[in-house]
Amino acid sequence: MTPILLMSLIIFLPTLGAFLLAWFDKKAEEAMRVFALAITIGTFFLTLQLYGVFDASKGLLTDGGENLGQLIVTEPWIPHWNIEYKLGVDGISMPLLLLTSFTCLLAMAASWSIKKQVKGYLILFLLLETGMLGVFLSLDFFLFYVFWEVMLLPMYFLIGVWGGPRKEYAAIKFFLYTLAGSVLMLIAMLMFYFDSDSLGNDRVFDLLRLAQLAKHADGLDPVLQQTAFVLLFIGFAIKLPAFPFHTWLPDAHVEAPTPISMILAGVLLKMGGYGIIRIAFPLCPYGAQWAAWALVAIGAFSIIYGAFAAMAQTDFKRLVAYSSVSHMGYVLIGMAVWAIHAETGELIGGDYWLMGINGAMFQMLAHGVSSAGMFFIVGVIYDRVHHRDLNKFGGLAGKMPLYTGLAAGIFFAGLGLPGLCGFIGEVFVVLSAWNYDKLLAIIAAAGVILTAGYILWAIQRVFLGPEYKGPHPEALSPMNGREIAIAVAVLFFAVLLGVYPMCMLGMMEPTLADLTKELQIGYENARDLIPVATEVLTEK
């Protein structure tokens, strides 16, 4: 299979599935579910095939990289504005693609609990998958933006129609927040487009060309980079989410149905991190370095803040949602620990920054696995007793021992226990942070105490104790085979990533090493421009 066919198929197989689903009889719910599951499985295998073709040693995608054997394909789309249908994978997107298709597979398997308007749900779900995969594959800013928006709408309906009691509020909140971010991104995108002819070439939306331009000494103006970075960062920070743009998350998570929560936590939050690392950083190296301290500070604050907020929750799902805020803080820190010499602009301890970015990427994957698992665990109990009040659980260890065992494993992964996935990402990020800023590193490290606090306290309230205190005690039946399979799959990957992190780090490291080098070159070139720019300003 040619790369373009393979990549296009990955993106549009779910759409095709959604289209075919439309012809199903409305009452054939079981058949539709099985069909949709088959589509997600097919997509997962296609990404695996892509993984087979993928060569990690080729490094970061670069302009003209297809000649170097990188997986890039280009077709003209709207030639008038130089918009291209450009797809590609490297060490940044490959792991996330695998994560996405895998999480979708699990979430689809968890969708048997959806009883209402199954057809519409499945169609929207598959469209959502198309959007997510498209975001991770597209290399043209315009295409990226289109997929980004494609993702938004199904999500809005999935929360708004299949959600809990306050679904309208949550859906609108999610929509408004995300749309605000999209608008900022759109502005930045147009800024880049209209400045992309600075070297006398045509204007482009091509991310690789733009990155090349940003690296070039006369490419993009430093001030433009700063402005654009702020716009892009806010846009992506909303998705991440980082304090103070995070309040859509608890509401959306609480109201969304379980599978959608899994997708939200498992994949959608990663888009923020991916956007920063794929777009914001390479397109504005100067802006990124300029804002690095703020990023690390926001990350550190999010960790502590999210952990504290999680501790105070009585809603099980809200607690998990806030834990996401806390965990994604590490992603932000890891990416931004870009220490430079204040006067010369030279990189200090570049390997630590590389480690930080690797840690951040790994943390995204780990969080994708563990938080999707945690939401699933909450969903299992919610399906049975229809409430999530932490103070009205207890004693589940006796009633549902297997469930408790799997849940404990997944929650410990979230807690950052060594041997499970959460540990590697967190610890690598924290270790790399001291090189950048001692105080913020210490603050970030303090998260380990709070995380242990709220997770163990939650476990104590839900699973331990003599008896179940809430309503519907008769409904506490053991997990069924499908649920066991999902939880075991999550736990398996949590252990695999925790014990052998090189399976992912090995894929990412060459790419990220290239990325740090490119960024540093871009920064130094832009930095050289700065005195010139100020002179011009003073002359005026």
Added chain:
Amino acid sequence: MEGVGLNDYLLVGAVLFVAGVVCMATKRNAIGVLMGVELVLNGANVNFVAFAHYTSLGLDGQIVSLFVIVLAAAEAAVALAIALNFYNNHLTIDVDKANDLQG
């Protein structure tokens, strides 16, 4: 003293015209009004004929006045029919009562 000239005809026409107008304005009887109309028309006819005679209009004045006479006859027929109908409906031919088209 000259013979009867244009001015005398015009004077007669004017008298007829004014008499007709006054008749139209003062008579409440529809027949009277019609008679006023006839007077006005004939006043005009006098003028046409006079101008035809004293100026170089030729036969044009006479022809127009013939038209007017024919039209007046037709008009009188229609008007009388209206008056008759009006009377049938309202048992009067007082034009002041005929204000159905009032704005």
Added chain:
Amino acid sequence: MSFETLTQEIDCTRETLKWLLTVAWLLPLFGFVVEVFGGYWGDRKCKYASYFAVFCIASGFICSSAAMIVWQDKTEWGERSAASSGHGAVAHAAAEHTEAVGNHEYQMPTSFTGSFYSLGKFGDLEVSLDYYIDSLTLVMFVMVTLIATCIHLFAIGYMRDELTDDYVDHQVHTSDGGHFHRPGRFYRFFSYMSLFSFSMLGLVLAGNIFQVFIFWELVGICSYLLIGFYVERKSASTAANKAFIMNRVGDFGFLIGLMVLWTYFGTFSFVTVDQTGQSDGGLFYMVRGHDGELQVDEEANAVTLHTNSEVPQQIPYYLLVVAGLGIFAGCIGKSAQFPLQTWLPDAMEGPTPVSALVHSATMVAAGVYLAGRFFPMFTPEVLLTIAYVGCITLFLAATIAVVATDIKRVLAYSTISQLGYMMLGIGVFGWGAGLFHLITHAFFKSLMFLASGSVIVGCHHEQEMPKMGGLWRKMPVTAFTMLIGVIAISGLAIPGSQLLFGEILAFSGFHSKDAIVASAMTFVSVNPVHFLLYIVPLVTAGITAFYMFRLWFYTFVGEPRDKEIHDHAQESPWIMILPLIVLSVFAAGVAVGGESGQLFKLLGDSEPIGVAAGTTDAGMIGLNLPGHAAIHQHHASAGVQALLVAFAGAVIAFLFYGARVVDPAEIKRNLGGLHNFLVEKWRFDELYDVMFVRPVHVIAAGCTWFDRTIIDGVLHGTVKIAIWMSGWHRRFDEGIVDGLVNLVGNSTFAFGRSLRVFQTGQLRQYIMFIAVGVLTLFVLLFIAFPK
């Protein structure tokens, strides 16, 4: 021996040791997996899980012993310690040592390092799973596996009432007033125990500090699982949480230490050893080099590191202190030192075999082990901190132990106190003494815990000592083995026996504690300012003897206090007695020969370079650190003093509780305030509750409030403003834009309407209008165009 054959031999030895220890390490993990799955789907009444666990850990013991034999056989391990601890010639020890290295250029090293696999590689930085094998590793392996095997065996008997489908937990009440019923969890207990052993062994085998941290956390989670084994009991789950979170507080410090080390050293490995047995990298080498001295750059106030690179690498001195203190903070948490000691007594909620394991060979031992392992990285300032923390802890715990009445709690506090001794030993430069005590303590403390477990089972789960007494008639073996443990921990010996036998006849505790007291005494003699570091442990030695004998007299001697319990008490079955006997043999004899015995020599081989010689005026605070020779001089007098104090304690205990000539209740009444203060554990729990737990909850609530009120408030406010604005929008649309259009329409309409008045329907009027109009037009025409 030629270079090639030596290299081959080293490789061969390293691989042998590596695989033996790896098997010993991984077998319990395998056991865990098998037991946890097999047990879940298996029969609740079947004992296979325990047999499998015992098989795994016992095989581990055999492998470790084999490794120990291989190591002893292949290496010339005695040479270095013999060379460096020679009496009188200590000042030249370092010189001699280097000379020795020079002479035996091709010498078999006594430590072996290598790597399992890499966790992540970033440029020059690499995080990997390594192993580091030296005599300390081996001693710990043998000790841990031996004690764990004994405890596993004991637990087969102790946990036998879990072998049922319907276990009744008498301590848990359901809402309908009955007792709690559940299936037995025999298998699960053993699977946790296996995981625990695996974690501890991994920690000991670890070749870098990061790997230590990994297993450090795993040990923590295992203790969480085991302390909270009775998940239904609120007290148990709370204690488990407390243990884990307290440990995490320490780990926070640990993490800071790791960050500093990682940033300034770029490596985590302790030491890497090259083919010729010379260290050529790793943290210890970078800090200490080959001679054990810190290279302090006075001007930059930094320590210059030994590296092979051209560019000199430095670490600020204060950061080296921070790193040391950070790592030690981890040790504080794990070894329950002041101020994080409060979790350990609560950890008694777990089944007794767990307490035995936690308190002797694993978990708490890990802290001391790490402090010993990481010793080369500690600056004098850190050592002094360690010494004082140990000193405070040992006294504090001992005072609480005096008033505790729960048999397990007395032992728990004695553990904390003894750990304090070990820390003190390490802190006062008595490296060997501290670790020596770690090993001996592991044996006698596990012995005593198992004995207390035997008592508890015998008394049908009664733990309060005031309800016991006179039990030695009922359970003689338990009483006897317990007595061995008590004598060992108290540090009693037969005075004057060295005149007859050439050496003092005493159980293990005497030798190790004697070593610590001697180290402390020497330390104080060269640093008189820190006199408390000698006085407090000496006094506490007496207190230790007092409360331990109090425990024994209370439990086993005199008239039974509770007739019913006494009548039903019985000796435990052989499977519980056997481990007691084995352990009592080791508790008595493991330290035979004291500091010239095998064990101490073995440990001495791993002693960091430079400890033997000692230094003067070290660090920024100018501390004098005594070497072996100095300590040896004070040995005899320290031993006599410690022995006297211990005897005094034992005699007082006998008077109070054995002979009962003094009434303890009388004293309790007279010192009521103090007694309460001690019973309430110096009120640390209340203090922490007020200082940390409540503020955390307040902050947490504050964060939620902030989210809900401020951020969402801003959001909702924005939405409201938007709605309000759109209201005005609507008004503008409706008022201005629509108004204009309507105005045009309306005015046209109104104008038309105003014309209506002329449409009177009066025919005659119309004619008047026409006439007047025409006239007017004419008049106007004439005015406008007058000819």
